[in-house]
Amino acid sequence: MAAVSLPQKSTTVRKNWKLSLLRSSFAIGAWLMPGATLQRAFRLFGTPMPGGRFKAHTAELAGASVESLAYGHEQVTCYRWGDVDRQPLAVLAHGWSGHGLQMAAWVAPLRRAGYAVVTFDQIAHGRSTGCRATLPLFADVLARVTDHYGGASVLVAHSLGGAAAMIALSRGMRCDHTVLIAPAGDPLDAARRFGGFVGLPGHLSARLFEDFEALTGIDVDDLQVHRSASRIAGRALVVHDLEDREVPWCEGERYARYWPAATLLSTQGLGHNRVLSDPSVLAQSLSFLGGTPVGERVVSSPNLPFGFA
Incomplete structure (x- = not known):
C-alpha cells in the first residue's frame, strides 16, 4: 500500500504547489499590473487543460472509424460508428477540456437502438488542432x-x-431528441468560478468577458439559458447531479425551466463526470429516446429568469 500511496501523495503535493504558485502570481499581478494580469487570465480561461489531449490519444477507439474534418485553418477529429447514410444519427458532444471518446459509454446502447453514432474532439481538444x-x-x-x-x-x-x-439549436440546427448531461448554463458564473480557482480578484473576474465580447462580437448575456432555450422546438432530457461541484445543479434546472419541451432528471452522488457514464442514466436516457416519459417538468415564468416559480 505504501508503494502506491507515496506517488499519489507526491502528485497531489506537486499539484497543490503549482496551484498555490498560480494563485499567488495572479494576486500579485492584479495589484501591480491589473491590465496585463487580466489579459493573462483571459488567455488561460480560453485554453483547455492539457490532460484531455493525452487521454484522447490513449483512449480505446472501440471500433470507430477516425475521420478528419476541416474547420477554417483547423482540423476536427471525428469518430464514427455505423452507416450515417442508412441509419438515424446520434451525435455526442463533450465538454471543456474533454474529448469525444470520453463519451464512449453511449456508443453501444445507441448502436443497439439502431443509431449510427458520431463523436468528435472540439478545436483545441483531444486529437483536433488548435490551442484555444x-x-x-x-x-x-x-x-x-x-x-x-x-x-x-x-x-x-x-x-x-x-x-x-x-x-x-437556437440558431437553427435541428434535432428531434436532445440529452443534456450536467449542462453549463451561466457563462458569467463560470467566469466567477474560474476567477476563484486561480485567485483572480473579483473586480477583475467580472471583466473577463470584456475581451471575450471584443474578440467574438457577441454579448455574453445573449448566451444565457433564458435567452436562447425558449426558441428550441425539439424534446430534451436534462440530467444533472445534485452534488455537481463543477457546474451547479441549478444551471441544469434552468435548462429544464426554459426549454419548452424539456424534463429534468436529478441524480445524487455522481458528480459532474461519473453521471456521464452511469448505467442508470444511460438506461433512462435510452428510454427517453424511445418515447417513454422520463424526468420531471419544471414550471417556468417569463418574469422569473432564475429560481423556482
Whole structure:
C-alpha cells in the first residue's frame, strides 16, 4: 500500500504547489499590473487543460472509424460508428477540456437502438488542432460536424457541450431528441468560478468577458439559458447531479425551466463526470429516446429568469 500511496501523495503535493504558485502570481499581478494580469487570465480561461489531449490519444477507439474534418485553418477529429447514410444519427458532444471518446459509454446502447453514432474532439481538444476555444466556437463546430454527417436525430451533450448544443439549436440546427448531461448554463458564473480557482480578484473576474465580447462580437448575456432555450422546438432530457461541484445543479434546472419541451432528471452522488457514464442514466436516457416519459417538468415564468416559480 505504501508503494502506491507515496506517488499519489507526491502528485497531489506537486499539484497543490503549482496551484498555490498560480494563485499567488495572479494576486500579485492584479495589484501591480491589473491590465496585463487580466489579459493573462483571459488567455488561460480560453485554453483547455492539457490532460484531455493525452487521454484522447490513449483512449480505446472501440471500433470507430477516425475521420478528419476541416474547420477554417483547423482540423476536427471525428469518430464514427455505423452507416450515417442508412441509419438515424446520434451525435455526442463533450465538454471543456474533454474529448469525444470520453463519451464512449453511449456508443453501444445507441448502436443497439439502431443509431449510427458520431463523436468528435472540439478545436483545441483531444486529437483536433488548435490551442484555444470559446463557447461560440464550440457551437459552430458542433453545427458543422452535424451538418457534415447529414443532420442528427439525437444529440447527447455534456457540460459546456450542452451549452454549445443549446446555442446551435437556437440558431437553427435541428434535432428531434436532445440529452443534456450536467449542462453549463451561466457563462458569467463560470467566469466567477474560474476567477476563484486561480485567485483572480473579483473586480477583475467580472471583466473577463470584456475581451471575450471584443474578440467574438457577441454579448455574453445573449448566451444565457433564458435567452436562447425558449426558441428550441425539439424534446430534451436534462440530467444533472445534485452534488455537481463543477457546474451547479441549478444551471441544469434552468435548462429544464426554459426549454419548452424539456424534463429534468436529478441524480445524487455522481458528480459532474461519473453521471456521464452511469448505467442508470444511460438506461433512462435510452428510454427517453424511445418515447417513454422520463424526468420531471419544471414550471417556468417569463418574469422569473432564475429560481423556482
